Amino acid sequence: MVGILARLSTQVRLAAAPLALAVIIAMVSLVSAQQPTSVDPNAAVVSEQQMLKELNKIQGLGTIPDKKSYVLEHPAGREWREFRTVTLKWIGGIAIIGMVLVLAIFYLWRGPMRVKAGYSGVKILRFDVIERFIHWLTASTFIVLGLTGLNITFGRSLLLPILGLQAFSTWSEAAKYTHNYLSFAFTIGVVVMFLMWLGRNFPTAADVTWVKQAGGMFDKDDSTHAPAYKFNAGQKMLFWLIMMASAAMIVTGFMLLFPFYYGLNIGDMELAEVFHGVVGMLFVSLVVAHIYLGTLGMEGAFEAMSQGTVDVNWAKEHHNLWYAEEVQGGAKSRAKQAMHPAE
Amino acid sequence: MARMKFLCDADRCIECNACVTACKNEHEVPWGINRRRVVTLNDGKPGERSVSMACMHCTDAPCAAVCPVDAFYTTVDAVVLHSKDICIGCGYCFYACPFGAPQYPKIGNFGSRGKMDKCTFCAGGPEADNSKEEYEKYGANRLAEGKLPLCAEMCSTKSLLAGDGDVIAKIYKARVTQRGYGSGAWGWQTAYHESIAT
Numbered sequence: 001m002v003g004i005l006a007r008l009s010t011q012v013r014l015a016a017a018p019l020a021l022a023v024i025i026a027m028v029s030l031v032s033a034q035q036p037t038s039v040d041p042n043a044a045v046v047s048e049q050q051m052l053k054e055l056n057k058i059q060g061l062g063t064i065p066d067k068k069s070y071v072l073e074h075p076a077g078r079e080w081r082e083f084r085t086v087t088l089k090w091i092g093g094i095a096i097i098g099m100v101l102v103l104a105i106f107y108l109w110r111g112p113m114r115v116k117a118g119y120s121g122v123k124i125l126r127f128d129v130i131e132r133f134i135h136w137l138t139a140s141t142f143i144v145l146g147l148t149g150l151n152i153t154f155g156r157s158l159l160l161p162i163l164g165l166q167a168f169s170t171w172s173e174a175a176k177y178t179h180n181y182l183s184f185a186f187t188i189g190v191v192v193m194f195l196m197w198l199g200r201n202f203p204t205a206a207d208v209t210w211v212k213q214a215g216g217m218f219d220k221d222d223s224t225h226a227p228a229y230k231f232n233a234g235q236k237m238l239f240w241l242i243m244m245a246s247a248a249m250i251v252t253g254f255m256l257l258f259p260f261y262y263g264l265n266i267g268d269m270e271l272a273e274v275f276h277g278v279v280g281m282l283f284v285s286l287v288v289a290h291i292y293l294g295t296l297g298m299e300g301a302f303e304a305m306s307q308g309t310v311d312v313n314w315a316k317e318h319h320n321l322w323y324a325e326e327v328q329g330g331a332k333s334r335a336k337q338a339m340h341p342a343e
Numbered sequence: 344m345a346r347m348k349f350l351c352d353a354d355r356c357i358e359c360n361a362c363v364t365a366c367k368n369e370h371e372v373p374w375g376i377n378r379r380r381v382v383t384l385n386d387g388k389p390g391e392r393s394v395s396m397a398c399m400h401c402t403d404a405p406c407a408a409v410c411p412v413d414a415f416y417t418t419v420d421a422v423v424l425h426s427k428d429i430c431i432g433c434g435y436c437f438y439a440c441p442f443g444a445p446q447y448p449k450i451g452n453f454g455s456r457g458k459m460d461k462c463t464f465c466a467g468g469p470e471a472d473n474s475k476e477e478y479e480k481y482g483a484n485r486l487a488e489g490k491l492p493l494c495a496e497m498c499s500t501k502s503l504l505a506g507d508g509d510v511i512a513k514i515y516k517a518r519v520t521q522r523g524y525g526s527g528a529w530g531w532q533t534a535y536h537e538s539i540a541t
Contacts, residue, residue, distance in 0.1 A: 046390045048527050060382040060394075063360065066375075069443055072382040072396055075533045077439045081405045084435070152411045152433065160413060165429055169412045173431040180455070259434055259456075270438050 048073075057267075068260055080270040084277070088153055092281035099285040103292045109220075113298045115314050116222045123309040124326060126230075132308055134196060138189030141182045146284045148175035153277065183253050190246040197239060200230050206321060207233035230322040238290055245283040252276040346421045347464055348508035348535065349495070350515055351395045353526045355502035358383055358393040362494035362503050366397070369465070369493045370482025376446045378462040379494055392526055395503050397494070398423065398444035398462035399534035406436035406445060414459075420486065422464040427480045432456040441533045464505070465492040512539045 051058045058072040127135070151159065151172060160168045209226050210233035216224035217234075226232065231239065255264060255272040264272075295302050300314040315323040358381050366372065366379045379397040400423045407415035407423065414429035415436075434456050436445040447456035467484030470477035477484060485493060495505035504511040512528070519525035519541040528539045 046384050046392050046526060048529055049532070051384070058382075058384065060384040061386045062380055062382050063358075064377055064380060066377060066380075069377060069380050070382055071443055072384065072394055073441055073530060073533060074443065075441045077405055077441045081409050081439045084409050084439070156411055156413055165413065165426075169414070169429040169431060172412050176431050176433055266438065266443075273435075273438060 068266060071266060074266055076267065076270070080273070083274055084153075088274075088277045088281070089157075091278055092150070092153060092284075095281045095285040096288065099288045103289060103297075107292075107296060110218070111220075112296060113217070114222050115300055115311065115317060117313045117317065119300075119311045120313045122312040124312050124315050124323070125308055126304040126310045126315070127308050129308070131196065132305060134189055134192050135305055138186060138193055141186040141189060142287060144182055145179055145186055146280075146287070148179040149280055150284070151175050153281075180257055183250075183257065186246075187250050190243070190250070194243055197231070201236045201239045203233070203236065204229065207236065210234070225317050225320065227321055228319045229325070230319060232319065238286070241286055242283075242290075245279055245286065248275060248279045249283065252279070345507035346509070347400060347506065348511060348531075349397065349399055349464075349492075350504040350511045350528050350531070352502045352504065352515060352518065353392040353394050353529055354522075354524065355500045355518075356381070356393040356395060357500055357502070359499050361497050361499050362395050365493045365497035366462070369485075370463075372460070372482065373448060376448060376460050378444075378446065378460065394529045395494070395498075396442055396444075396530065398440075398464070399442055399530050400464055401441075401534040402536060405439035405441065409435045409439040411435060416469070418466060420464075420466070422466045422486070424463055424466060424468055424481075425459065425461070426469050427458040427460075428469075430458045432458050434459075442530060465490070508535070515539055516541055 048058065052073065052075065056076055057074045060070055060072050062070045152175075155168065155172060159171075163171065206227040206229065210228055213219075213224050213226045215226050215232055215234050216222070252272040252275045255269070256276060259269055293301065294305065298318075300311055304310045312323070315326070360381055363377070363379050363381060370378070372378055379395060381393050381395045383391065383393045385391045400421060402421070404415060404417070404423045406425075407413075407417070410425075411433060412429050412431055414427075414431075415423060415425045417423055432447060432455075434445075434447060436459060437443065437447070444461045445459045446461060447459055449455070450457040463481050463484075465483060465485035467473070467477045467487065468481035470480065472487035473484050483493075485491065490496070492505040495503045504514060515525070515528060516539060525541055527541075532538045
């Protein structure tokens with residue numbers, strides 16, 4: 001009997017230790033739960049102006065599934081309004097019209113860059129079918145995306161008075177859907193272009209000379225020719241600028257295409273629109289310069305992207321190192337053919 | 344002419360959501376569209392307040408300013424309305440709106456938005472007053488019938504006031520004077536660039 005009691009008391013003691021600990025923990029947490037942490041029970045009722053000053057928005061809790069509706073007030077929309085209705089128009093206007101003016105003055109002063117030695121009549125392949133396809137896929141979608149995008153910023157001031165409310169709305173709705181869907185084709189074009197031309201666009205020693213001479217662009221006599229491989233330093237800069245601008249446009253564009261997805265809040269959406277607008281304007285301006293140099297600005301350049309070929313004299317003058325590579329490569333492949341003559 | 348405004352007396356709002364229900368039923372608003380909502384601030388803490396919020400029909404409305412197709416117009420009662428025939432569903436008015444009022448039905452792929460829908464102050468749209476077309480696109484036009492917005496009419500504690508700005512400001516002022524406190528006319532400074540001195 002005594003033995004049983006002793007055993008029991010040992011068991012109770014063994015069980016009591018953790019039990020006592022649990023009670024202490026529970027009491028401590030109970031006490032701390034009763035303690036007000038940061039809320040002052042005597043605080044006055046919430047004040048709208050104070051809340052706005054603290055956070056620049058008022059966020060609460062709601063009872064509907066739409067989480068973004070829990071933001072009661074967000075006056076920052078006003079700054080975004082100012083950006084969209086005033087700032088962006090100035091940025092776009094100056095960047096695009098400014099670029100056109102600069103190019104027009106440059107053209108009038110200098111005229112097109114000519115092939116000094118004249119055309120030889122012998123052609124050499126510069127861009128193969130795949131390169132041209134990817135270039136024009138990106139280029140054509142860019143032009144449509146650019147125009148439909150500019151419509152969102154400038155259409156109401158420039159086109160609406162001409163077309164009238166209903167016609168302008170019909171056009172703008174079609175433009176919105178076109179802009180949304182073509183973004184995918186543009187993205188594919190940019191990604192393939194990046195992989196395709198990346199290896200040719202790392203800086204080389206020859207680029208230093210090119211930059212020092214500004215590529216001979218300001219030599220009206222057309223006798224300055226900086227050394228260049230397939231892409232000269234100017235084209236490489238263009239490549240990297242286009243890639244960076246495209247990346248920014250694609251990221252912010254998809255944020256706008258999937259609004260409020262993955263926890264994006266209203267501030268993020270506004271910021272995405274700001275970046276999309278500013279980079280878009282600068283991008284259009286950059287491409288205007290690119291189009292000028294590829295058509296009016298340089299004799300024989302457009303053929304490279306339309307036919308794929310350039311005149312040998314053009315290649316010697318503008319891309320001498322690339323020409324040398326091609327001639328060597330061509331000689332090698334001819335030599336190979338000679339070693340294994342066709343039957 | 345009256346200058347129509349909403350005023351939510353947050354010290355009286357009990358978060359019953361009758362205004363939300365009244366609005367949904369009166370205009371047969373589709374699922375997922377919330378023209379009016381109730382947001383609770385400091386939930387469960389001292390100083391908790393609930394505010395019923397919808398389009399405030401702002402003076403110099405930001406939505407109208409940023410709209411790329413100029414779909415908005417202001418009535419003689421200073422109610423901000425829009426035309427669903429002009430709207431292209433770009434979503435910009437939501438970015439500009441300080442009150443999160445514009446709503447969009449989700450249609451098609453990705454984040455494609457349909458034509459915007461928002462509180463009309465029970466004043467319909469550009470179509471003929473109380474026509475079938477107007478009802479289908481914008482809901483009831485109570486103002487044309489000489490009635491005020493149903494959300495405020497249904498408010499169980501008369502927290503939500505709708506009507507001529509001067510009249511409802513006077514009512515609110517009298518309340519604050521009598522009971523001795525008031526958390527202010529929520530959103531008025533942002534929407535109308537003026538508040539009610541109490």
